[in-house]
Every structure is written in structure tokens, then in C-alpha cells.
Amino acid sequence: MTTLTIDGHVVETDEKDMPLLWFLRDKLQKTGTRFGCGKGLCGTCTVLVDNHAVRSCQFPVFALDGKKVTTIEGLSEHGDHPLQKAWQEKNVPQCGYCQGGQILSAVALLNSDPNPTDEAIDNAMVGNICRCGTYGRIREAIKSVQGGSQ
Amino acid sequence: MNTVSSFNRRDFLRLSGVTCSGLILGFSAEAETSSPENFNPDVFLTLEPSGTIHIYAHRSEMGTGIRTVLPMVVADELGADWDDVDIRQATGDKKFGSQNTDGSRSIWKFFDRMRTAGATAGFLLNQAAAARWNVDPSTCRRDASHVIHKASGKRIAFKELVGEAAKLPLPKADELTFKAPEERTYIGKGKKVVDFADMVSGKAVFGADIRLPNMLFAVVERSPVLGAKWKDFDKEAPLKVKGVNQVVTITPYKAPHAFQALGGIAVLADHTHAAIKGREKLNTQWGTSEHDHYDSDAYRDELLATAEKEGTVVRHKGDYKEAIKGLTTHSASYYTPHLLHQPMEPPVATADFKDGRCIVWAPTQNPQAAQDAVAAALEIPASQVTVHVTLLGGGFGRKSKPDYVAEAALLSQKVGRPVQVVWTREDDIQHDYFHSVAALKLEAGLDKKGYPEAWSMRTVFPSISSTFAEGVVQASAGEMGLGFSDLPFDVPHILCENGPAPAHVRIGWLRSVANIQHAFAIHSFVDELAAKAGIDPLAYLNRVIGRDRKIDLKAEGADYPNYGAPLEKYPVDTARLKHVLNTAAKDADWGRQLPVGQGQGIAVHRSFLSYIAIAVRVRVLGRKVVIEQVDLAIDCGLAVHPERIRSQMEGSVVFGISLAMMGKATMKNGAVDQSNFHDAPVARITDAKTKINVTLVQSEAPPGGVGEPGVPPFAPALCNAIFAATGKRVRSLPIKEHDLSEA
Numbered sequence A: 001m002t003t004l005t006i007d008g009h010v011v012e013t014d015e016k017d018m019p020l021l022w023f024l025r026d027k028l029q030k031t032g033t034r035f036g037c038g039k040g041l042c043g044t045c046t047v048l049v050d051n052h053a054v055r056s057c058q059f060p061v062f063a064l065d066g067k068k069v070t071t072i073e074g075l076s077e078h079g080d081h082p083l084q085k086a087w088q089e090k091n092v093p094q095c096g097y098c099q100g101g102q103i104l105s106a107v108a109l110l111n112s113d114p115n116p117t118d119e120a121i122d123n124a125m126v127g128n129i130c131r132c133g134t135y136g137r138i139r140e141a142i143k144s145v146q147g148g149s150q
Numbered sequence B: 001m002n003t004v005s006s007f008n009r010r011d012f013l014r015l016s017g018v019t020c021s022g023l024i025l026g027f028s029a030e031a032e033t034s035s036p037e038n039f040n041p042d043v044f045l046t047l048e049p050s051g052t053i054h055i056y057a058h059r060s061e062m063g064t065g066i067r068t069v070l071p072m073v074v075a076d077e078l079g080a081d082w083d084d085v086d087i088r089q090a091t092g093d094k095k096f097g098s099q100n101t102d103g104s105r106s107i108w109k110f111f112d113r114m115r116t117a118g119a120t121a122g123f124l125l126n127q128a129a130a131a132r133w134n135v136d137p138s139t140c141r142r143d144a145s146h147v148i149h150k151a152s153g154k155r156i157a158f159k160e161l162v163g164e165a166a167k168l169p170l171p172k173a174d175e176l177t178f179k180a181p182e183e184r185t186y187i188g189k190g191k192k193v194v195d196f197a198d199m200v201s202g203k204a205v206f207g208a209d210i211r212l213p214n215m216l217f218a219v220v221e222r223s224p225v226l227g228a229k230w231k232d233f234d235k236e237a238p239l240k241v242k243g244v245n246q247v248v249t250i251t252p253y254k255a256p257h258a259f260q261a262l263g264g265i266a267v268l269a270d271h272t273h274a275a276i277k278g279r280e281k282l283n284t285q286w287g288t289s290e291h292d293h294y295d296s297d298a299y300r301d302e303l304l305a306t307a308e309k310e311g312t313v314v315r316h317k318g319d320y321k322e323a324i325k326g327l328t329t330h331s332a333s334y335y336t337p338h339l340l341h342q343p344m345e346p347p348v349a350t351a352d353f354k355d356g357r358c359i360v361w362a363p364t365q366n367p368q369a370a371q372d373a374v375a376a377a378l379e380i381p382a383s384q385v386t387v388h389v390t391l392l393g394g395g396f397g398r399k400s401k402p403d404y405v406a407e408a409a410l411l412s413q414k415v416g417r418p419v420q421v422v423w424t425r426e427d428d429i430q431h432d433y434f435h436s437v438a439a440l441k442l443e444a445g446l447d448k449k450g451y452p453e454a455w456s457m458r459t460v461f462p463s464i465s466s467t468f469a470e471g472v473v474q475a476s477a478g479e480m481g482l483g484f485s486d487l488p489f490d491v492p493h494i495l496c497e498n499g500p501a502p503a504h505v506r507i508g509w510l511r512s513v514a515n516i517q518h519a520f521a522i523h524s525f526v527d528e529l530a531a532k533a534g535i536d537p538l539a540y541l542n543r544v545i546g547r548d549r550k551i552d553l554k555a556e557g558a559d560y561p562n563y564g565a566p567l568e569k570y571p572v573d574t575a576r577l578k579h580v581l582n583t584a585a586k587d588a589d590w591g592r593q594l595p596v597g598q599g600q601g602i603a604v605h606r607s608f609l610s611y612i613a614i615a616v617r618v619r620v621l622g623r624k625v626v627i628e629q630v631d632l633a634i635d636c637g638l639a640v641h642p643e644r645i646r647s648q649m650e651g652s653v654v655f656g657i658s659l660a661m662m663g664k665a666t667m668k669n670g671a672v673d674q675s676n677f678h679d680a681p682v683a684r685i686t687d688a689k690t691k692i693n694v695t696l697v698q699s700e701a702p703p704g705g706v707g708e709p710g711v712p713p714f715a716p717a718l719c720n721a722i723f724a725a726t727g728k729r730v731r732s733l734p735i736k737e738h739d740l741s742e743a
């Protein structure tokens, strides 16, 4: 039995090697975390595990025993985390599909480095593909909340 | 376009199901309110007595903002307060007209139609208010969901008038009046995209987010080579995977493949992970196919050889062969590989077949085509198929081909339960409708100063038509009109030809389609000619485009479809072309001194009725190409939503970076070599470091396309910049395959 906390709820499961991505989407019906490659290559499935950005398609559920998982649905109660607000303010999304993962990577970045340089932003965000090409605005949105994240 | 729908307003819309926030659990076919008190003057619009104004978005949202922008046009003309507007996504239904969200035409095709919807409702509301006040309706105006009598200042809310307005006869087209441009409240200014809040909080509903009771998840094993059938597979092994429910087959398509399901072996499970794991155990043996020997490297040589031979003439102006005699000539060949769509959301669809009816939910660019594809697959009438359109996690042309929707429907029919078909990234890449591989040969005869007197070009690529008919080897007139037969240069003798090329994989349209290869070759070649003449490329290009004129392509020997738009309304206007060219050049500070290893390049291209120029500055370090600056100028006519136009331009440049720097798919023994983002990379944030500067040119012209036309000029502008920096001419894509360090 694996016990983990997901968006503030304690979840117990006997699933073992099911990746967290599919556990969230197909078992818990939490579909805000999205599938893009299944191989750790695109960042679309990013969640926070104990405040670090991880690719949920690469983490089997059993490896998360005792961990605290935050998905984009649990990042804030009303979708009003400073980065979620900045994303709307700067009109970042196009199709929107990658943006949950982008935001969570940015949250992890600002948690560890509240005033990141361009290079630090590149390093934190390089794993998140946006096929619509919203990178410029992602960068702007992150910069607009520098130091302002929780 | 200004005709009022003859839709019977008592036959209220029943557009239920998908809203774009919140999960959908179950489905109610009659969920829509059809209260007789509603006012439904047009198929796109319903006003409720509560004050809510429902506007139907009939085009698919894949990132352009169209779900916001077209309803915004209705609301503006109606005089609605945007806060009162509730946008509903239409199901696939011919009563809305074309819903094929493709070809960058949502705005130019529906701008007038949306204004008509708003004006029709507004006309009736004015009449209802005027009758109450006993005044002339023409003395009333509308604002913030109120009718206002100008002289007295009396105001009344729309919601008070709904019952009366609903009883009035619909106006005739010539009775309608429209706002003057300066009276517009939303058009030209824009509103925040309505889906942002859901997109940033994980609540937005994309294709894979549909959850139905009793639903199975399916992945399908399809033949690695187009057209092969399975000989054998292990039916039992997948069932041993925990969660796998059953293994069933989908009958292979009958040629031509068009939008049919490819066919294959489906593993259905309680969750996606089990379906994926189960499929790995199938151990399928595939039979042979006529495409087994397709090798895209060998095919490249074949296409380049074909481009050396005379082809079918698609445009002839003057007498090229006579004119070329005695002139100095320059020629070059260009090549672009197969390209992939790779939307972040791979294809996915959900279907529920019951009692001869099929309801599907899909991220589709073309719900009516999906409806037809499902009906044909299941052999039921299209009237028995309902297609709900979710948000699309990117489309780029892939999702206007509903093969994946047909798969879901066939599986649901077969297993008698709702089924969601999930495509993995590997499935997406290996079973794409690939952008055509292409070869071009260009030749110019030059005058004494080095300007072209005669220009010929030949394009060779497997046609999209091969997807719809067997044995097609020639491109369609539509494809020839994508930046080829419409060459906008002032050259006395022009010859454009098309050479034959058979298809060995599914060919489909990708964002900006054949403009990709045509713009790359033409705008690289003109840069070559400028270099040969020793003339600044910008000055050279201005001169080659020539005097201000609207090009009469018919008189110049081309049968030009102009994206389906009338040439009188949307001419090929060289003044606009030069204006964006010189605007981008000015923004780029064209011609300034640059350090060694840097260079500027420029290209300008009209496509999808819009004019776009891009100037690029690069720094080349060994093999590394660093894009330092991008200046884009667009004239798309009336800019209905400037912020979303800018966002599309930025995205187009990044799409251009992907295809120019690294984009390609290759095939060996008929099968695709690439499988995921490690070997089929697309641009990441580190590939798009520079800010993309976009200038929207003020224009009185009617609105043109926006989603695609930013893509074609990027690759040639970049390659021209690389030439300026290094002296190396890139004549084939992607750039990363060239060693630029050895000049």
C-alpha cells in the first residue's frame, strides 16, 4: 500500500508501477495533468513533488510513498497563484495544453530562485515544450512575478 | 455574405454537452434550455430573459483565440455587454456553414456573417424598444446590453425586450445597419481569451479529458508501413496485463485512405497505462505493402532528378524559353523534407455508440468531416452522429483529419461500451499525415545589372490529393496557388511547372502547407540573385517586386484560386507586399554594421490573404546558429483582435524555427524512423531566446488570415541571414544538418 498526498487529499493505493500521470488522469479523474510524450521529454505532465517539478509520466506511484504531490488543479484554490495570474495578465496561452506543466515548472523555479536570470529561466523551462511557441511570453510572465511568488 | 439565416427561430438550438470547463460526466442530449421565452434570431445567437446572451462558437479553438474572437464580433455589433455573453461550443452541424477550422479563414469567411447575426438581433431589439417608446427605431442605438433612445436618453435592458423581440419578423438583409468602424467597442481592440482561466488552472477540457461511465481506454497498433495488413499477433498475452479488458481488430482501410481509420489491433483497458502495456505484448507480424521499399533518402534524389525535367505548365507569362536565350543564367535546387505536426496533445477521441446512434467528443478541427467519417465507418446516417468539439491541444492541420475519431467510433460499436482512443506520441509521429517532402529547381535569366528578365521554377512533391484518390502524382491547382503560381515578381517572362511525384505515406496539410517549400525556395533564390548582382537584398527585392499594382494573375498565365476568396476583394497587391517588407526592414535597422559572424536576412510572402515580412539577425558560431533578432511586419487587413494576431505571429516564428532548424521525418523500408521528441525535436525555450518584435500595419483592407501566413517567410529569412553571416547558402532543410563552420 502506498500513501501519498495529492492536492491536499490523502490517497491510498495498491497500484505499483502505474505512472503518476495515468493514476491521476484515469484513476482519480484528475485530468488537469496532461500527456504529451510519456517519455520525460516534453514536460506537459509536470507536477510538484515536495515542491520539485517532476514529470509525472516517469514516476510510478509506489515511488511516491509519503510524498506530497501538487498538480495544477491544486496549485491554488481559485486559480490565483501569482504565476497563474501573470500567465493571464501576459496572455501567455495559445492552445493551453502545455501551460499547466509550464506553470508548475516556473513555480518550482521561483521557489528555489525568486529572482532568476534568463539563464536560470532557460534551465528550469527547457524541459517544457510548447508547440504553439509561447516561450517569449512565458519568460515575460515569470519575470513579472520575480520575487513575488509565495 | 450579408444574408440572414432562414433558421426557424422557434426550432431552438439543442447544442448540449461540452462546455469548456469542468469535466463531462455522462451526457444529456436535451440538456439545452429551449424555453419559449428565449429570443433566438439567428443560428449563432440566443438571448435569454435572464439577460444571458449565448453565442455559439462554431469554429474549433486550437490556440488562435477564435472561440473568443468570433463571438466578440457578434457581441460588438449587437451592443452586448461582454460580461453577459456565454460562449457555447457548437456541435458539428451544417446549419453553421463550414466548421472546417483550417486554411486560416475563420475570420475572413465569417466576419461579415457574425456581424450580421449581431445586427439582426440588434435590429429587432431596437424595434421592440421603439415600439414601447413609440419612437422611430432608427433613433435608437445599443450599448452595454441596453437599447438607448438618443434624444430622450431613455434606456432599456435587452432582457426586458426578449419576449417582444422574439415575436417580430426577421429583417431583410438590406434593412440591416452596421456600426461604423469608429463605433466599434471590441473589434480592433480585443477581449481577454475566455478560456485562459481554465487553461491555467487545469480545468480546461481537452480531448483526453472526457470521462464516461463504463468507458474503456484503447491504444491501437497500426502498420508501420502504409497499407500492410497484420499476419499474426498474440491475442492472449495482452490480456495478462492487469487492467486489460479485451483485444479487438479494426478492419484496414480501403484505398484511398482519406480520413478512414488505418486499421489495426486495439487493446482496450480500464486505464491508458494498461492499454499501452498490453499493446507491447501483441508481437504483431505484418504482411507486405507496396510501400515497403520507400526510402526517403533515395526519394530525395528521385525528386531532385524529376525537378530537372520538364513538367506540367501551371503558369506561363511571356515566352520563357525564347527570352532565356543569350541571357546569363543562374540556377539552384532546393529541398525540404517530410515534416510532422506534433501538436502537444496527440490525437485522441471518445465515442459512445448505442442503439444505432453515435456520440463523439473529439479535439477536431473539422466536426462535420468527423461526423461524416464516423457515419461512413459505422454505416449509419450522419444524422445519427453527434460530434462535440473539445478544446484542441494544438492542431496545425493534423486534427482536421478525423481518422482517430473513426477509430473511437468503430471500437465503441464493436465492444458496446464508450471508448476513448489514445494516441501515444510514437503513434502520432509514425502515423501522421506528413507534410510533403519537396524538391524545387529555379532558374533565372539576368539582365546586365543582374535583375531577372526571365524566371522559371519547377516544384515536385507528392500531392495532398493522393490522400483522397489513388495514383495521383500531380499537385492540385490549390497547391500550386500556395506561393508558387502567384509569384508576385515583376519579371517579363515567367514559367512555373509541376513535376510528378507518387506518395508513399499519408500526405496532409501542415500549417501553411506548400507555402513552406515554395517560400523557402523562392525567397532564398531571390537572395542568391541579389548576392550574385552585388546588390543589397532589400533594394533588390523591392525592385523585383516592382511598381505598385494589383497583379492580374489570369493575364499573367496563372489559374490562381486565391484561397477561395474573390480577387476583387482580396487582390495580390504589391504595394502592401513592399510596405510590410520595408516596415520589417526598418524595425530591424536593416543594413547596419554587424560584427563578424553575424548577418541579416529578409523575406516577404503573401499567403492566406495576408502579407508578412520577416527580418532575422543571426550569429553563427561554428555549427551553432543563434537567432539574435526577429522583426516581423504583418498586414492582415483589419486587425480584429490585435493581441491574438501578435500571439499567432510569435507562435509562427517559433514554428518556423522548429521546421527550419530541426524539422524532418524520414522513412526507411516504408517505416518512419522517428518516434518521439528525442529524435523528432521541436523548438524549446532555448531555441527561441530572442524577443519577437511584431508590427501590425494599419490597414483599411478587409481581414485576411492569421494562423498560417507567419510561417512561410521565416525559413528563407533565416537562411538568408546565415548566408550574410557565413557566405554559406543553405539549400535544404533542416539547417542543423549543415556544417556552417567550413565556409
Ligand code: FES
Pocket: A034, A035, A036, A037, A038, A039, A040, A041, A042, A043, A044, A045, A046, A055, A056, A057, A058
Ligand atoms: S508526458 Fe511526461 S514529459 Fe512528456
Ligand code: FES
Pocket: A093, A094, A095, A096, A097, A098, A099, A129, A130, A131, A132, A133, A134, B063, B344, B393, B394
Ligand atoms: S500553448 Fe499550445 S502547446 Fe503550449
